[in-house]
Amino acid sequence: MATAQFRLENAWHPIARDEGGGFVVTLVNLSAETIADFKLAYTSLTRVGDAPACGNAAFLRRNANFHQYAPPAGLSLAPGRSWRFTVEGLLRPARHRTDGAKSAYLTLADGSHHAVEVGDLMLEGRHSEPAPQLLPEGEVREPFSILPWPAKASLTAGDTIPVALHPAAGATLDELRAIDTVLSLFQRLYSVAHVPFALAPVHEGRVLRFARQDGVAPSGYELTFAADAVKLRYGDAAGLQYGLTVLAQLLHGARTKPDTFRFPASGMILDAPRYGWRGCHLDVSRQFYPVADVKRLIDILAWFRMNTFHWHLTDDEAWRLEIKAFPELTTVGVLRGPDEPLLPQLGNGAEPVGGFYTQEQAREVVAHAAALAIEVVPEIDIPGHSTAALAALPDLIDGQEAPDSYRSVQGYPNNALNPAIERTYEFLGKVFDEMVAIFPSKLIHIGGDEVAANTWMASPLARSLMEREGIEGTFGLQSYFMKRIQGMLADRGRSLAGWDEVSHGGGVDPAGTLLMAWQKPEVGLELAKQGYDVVMTPGQAYYLDMVQASEWQEPGASWAGTVPPHHTYTYEAVGEFPEALKPRMRGVQACIWSEHFLNRDYFNHLVFPRLPAVAEAAWTPAEGKDWLRFAAIVRLSPRY
Incomplete structure (x- = not known):
């Protein structure tokens, strides 16, 4: 037959005395041909139990999130018509629009499989609340775009933005390579933004001086800002990279949202990570x-x-x-x-x-x-x-x-x-x-993780090991296994x-x-x-x-x-x-x-x-965190 077109609509509704509630599933035939003797499969995070109660359908099987049903014998579905059935016996209630079918397909009488488009899970019997705004506009008391915020920063905002930062004469090969690494990272993340660094001197740029020093914390860095130059002190390669990354963030923020963010004219950042x-x-x-x-x-x-x-x-x-x-x-x-x-x-x-x-x-x-x-x-x-x-x-x-002697929390057998x-x-x-x-x-x-409490208890080999080694229960076996792995x-x-x-x-x-x-x-x-x-x-x-x-x-x-x-x-x-x-x-x-x-x-x-x-x-140290500042800065973050 020609390529079939089908859509599955699904809804969840509460049921008195049944916390799991129930599904209403509707398959709509948008193809030009009548279908019969078919099976419908869908995947859903909201799973059914072993013996769900179905109305106008027969439950065939489930494997973890996979579910399969058949229509009543003799049912045929003409173009433009729909098949509606209900399912009760869910293992938990649905709570959000993504708790229903996430994908579906039909298996026709000839064994061929055909895609079925799926929409959001609808809610029946209750108000479907729209999604809220999750992030406030935010506000900054210090007009600098740095994320994560440094451990210590004392900065004065400037009125100009350097075209780019470029290394002073005498920068080492490792320092030049670090600039290149962060510059390439920036270009991958912000492919149409102006670059923060250049390896050659730049008109209206600013000199970047480096100093590798003992005493700077591991992965830490220090930045000093002046009208003619920026100085970056570091103790290791990670600190060098992090300092350059912060400079790239500062420049990008000042260019992207100049009404909110500025580049420092003077001041210092003394920074190191809170956790390793x-x-x-x-x-x-x-x-x-x-x-x-x-x-x-x-x-x-x-x-x-x-x-x-x-x-x-x-x-x-x-x-x-x-x-x-x-x-x-x-x-x-x-x-x-x-x-x-x-x-x-x-x-x-x-x-x-x-x-x-x-x-x-x-x-x-x-x-x-x-x-x-x-x-x-x-x-x-x-x-x-x-x-x-x-x-x-x-x-x-x-x-x-036995091949189905235990099941994981996700419903996988053995x-x-x-x-x-x-x-x-x-x-x-x-x-x-x-x-x-x-x-x-x-x-x-x-x-x-998530080894079911009765795992291996029907395995004669496991039972023999337990008796031989004096092991008690599933978690004793797991500990035995983990110690060998260690x-x-x-x-x-x-x-x-x-x-x-x-x-x-x-x-x-x-x-x-x-x-x-x-x-x-x-x-x-x-x-x-x-x-x-x-x-x-x-x-x-x-x-x-x-x-x-x-x-x-x-x-x-x-x-x-x-x-x-x-x-x-x-x-x-x-x-x-x-x-x-x-x-x-x-x-x-x-x-x-x-x-x-x-x-x-x-x-x-x-x-x-x-x-x-x-x-x-x-x-960032706990005392340095600020939700509204974060909300303002995070909008400049790269996306996946």
Whole structure:
């Protein structure tokens, strides 16, 4: 038949005595032909239970966020007509317009698959509140565009803007290269803006003098402004780059919004970061980001003087890093589609999707980040979140274990690597061998999160291991697994990083281990009490996929509540840490989980201004933060 055209409309409504409420789904046939004997699949973050009550439809199957239904026997859908059905038995209520179907497709009687366009989830039975304004206009008491704001600044505004800053005679090769690095960064981020630097003298420019000095704090810098020159003192390469970046921000702000921002005529900036770990995480498993897009995000991190890129490379949905010993990981383990081993998930439809990074591409990303003083910390998420790996390597499965004996919180059946199968460690050893040759970071993040409480309990091999080693329950098995992994990493000169659940069941040796507190803020303090170094990344403040307002029409996820930009900015991660434990709090990190991120505009809406808000929390002392100043300056930020 000719290419079909279909659209799915969906709505959620409350139901008395059923907290989950119900869906109303309408499929509209916009094609020129009648269809019959078809099946409809959609993906949705709001999932149904095992036996949903359907009206005018038959529920066929669910796998995590994938749902499939069939119309009543004999139903045919003529051009211009619609099929409407209802679904009750949802696992949670919908709260926002993005909680419904995110993608859909039809499978026709001949087995062919056809795309179905999807609109927002509508709200029935209640008022659909429009999205609010999230950022005030802001105001500045000091007319300078710097983000994050420095530790100390005493500046007098000038009446002129240098055409460009250019190095004084005698600048070293390293200093000239640093100018070139920041100049190139600026041109990538603001491709039509006037450049802030030139390597040759410039008419109406201003001389930039350098001084490398002992005593300047690590990653710190000092800027002195005068009518004839700017002087930059620094102690290391990172401080040199950060000082140049601030100068670029000052010039760009003064040129872009001269009624608000100025370039300093005199004064000083004395600056150094508040925390050593100023991170941003990106999940590339749920949605694939091409290399150029990953580099773009790293550029933005550099602009905000962040220094860690946490690259979440594997999950249930896909394994994204080429491992030459196991090519199946990036053939079978990345393909999602109606006829692929991995079913479509959020945002996927009739067309198969894939995507992975070759080792050469991963090295390219690492080099790009290193040139901008950013460390790439890779993550493979184990032992849970391993559906893709297990689909690619079925010999890692205990064949005696019932295939649906446990499910993850996202609804994936039997998705964890089995600690009782020795082949698991052989596999991971080869993976680590290849990773350490790609990533120079001393940390390898191994996930460790969201292993369901009854995982492996139906595995005879796991039961035998528990009896042999005196291990109790799932988390005892997880601790056994993690301790072996920690030893394997140590043998390769690497230390273990993970999510906070790595501490479960006895955890691992805290020495040299870094854990990320994500579930709630109190977890970070508990980890520090146990002796772990901690990065604070609580979902309630720093998860950038969380919705930013409570109104129905505002998009985003909501399991961690509502996270408005003001809260992200003002949240103090170290607030509950006693003085004795504050050294264990290494820093803060934004997390970009990609279930919802189906296009660039959506990414920008959720990530900004909250990513620069986290950057300022990571750099600026608490007493130096100012929400209204931030709101005025952040509007000049680059976008993804």
